[in-house]
Amino acid sequence: MPVFTILVYDVGEKRVARVLKTARKYLHWVQNSVLEGEITDANLKRLKEELKKISKEEEDSFIFYTFRTERYYSREIYGIKKGGHDMFL
Amino acid sequence: MPVFTILVYDVGEKRVARVLKTARKYLHWVQNSVLEGEITDANLKRLKEELKKISKEEEDSFIFYTFRTERYYSREIYGIKKGGHDMFL
Numbered sequence: 001m002p003v004f005t006i007l008v009y010d011v012g013e014k015r016v017a018r019v020l021k022t023a024r025k026y027l028h029w030v031q032n033s034v035l036e037g038e039i040t041d042a043n044l045k046r047l048k049e050e051l052k053k054i055s056k057e058e059e060d061s062f063i064f065y066t067f068r069t070e071r072y073y074s075r076e077i078y079g080i081k082k083g084g085h086d087m088f089l
Numbered sequence: 090m091p092v093f094t095i096l097v098y099d100v101g102e103k104r105v106a107r108v109l110k111t112a113r114k115y116l117h118w119v120q121n122s123v124l125e126g127e128i129t130d131a132n133l134k135r136l137k138e139e140l141k142k143i144s145k146e147e148e149d150s151f152i153f154y155t156f157r158t159e160r161y162y163s164r165e166i167y168g169i170k171k172g173g174h175d176m177f178l
Contacts, residue, residue: 006154008097010121031150032099033121048167055167061120062167065095067156078137078144078151 002038004067007047009033011060018054023047091127093156096136098122100149107143112136 027035116124
């Protein structure tokens with residue numbers, strides 16, 4: 001069962017492009033350093049491994065928020081919508 | 090009942106400090122442009138109103154993720170931990 005995941009990251013300038021490119025294979029870009037989307041556990045594992053390979057653990061920071069159900073979840077945007085895909089609000 | 094909320098924002102350079110200062114009254118800073126924490130509906134409303142007053146709707150972007158239950162929620166950090174407070178992982 002896919003889980004809803006929000007990834008936020010704060011990485012060194014030199015690694016930002018590669019991190020974004022890797023994360024975009026699995027999640028939707030919604031805002032500066034923020035991606036989200038439905039992802040299977042297997043792909044979430046793959047994403048984490050790929051990010052580990054291209055990042056510096058002592059400098060970079062990633063937070064994965066995962067939610068097993070969307071029933072209790074809501075998402076509200078204020079201001080300009082940056083991400084491309086349309087999510088049910 | 091407080092809800093768990095994640096706030097991510099992408100705002101104009103001139104407004105970053107004020108936005109962060111306002112958001113920190115209600116949530117914990119965890120990473121560049123990311124705050125989180127338990128917040129009552131009333132305070133969430135206040136936070137949104139205060140942010141609206143100090144931001145430019147046509148330039149700035151805020152996303153509020155709110156979760157009514159933490160039962161299905163998990164949070165995992167990889168790399169350096171930036172935020173100050175300790176959250177159950």
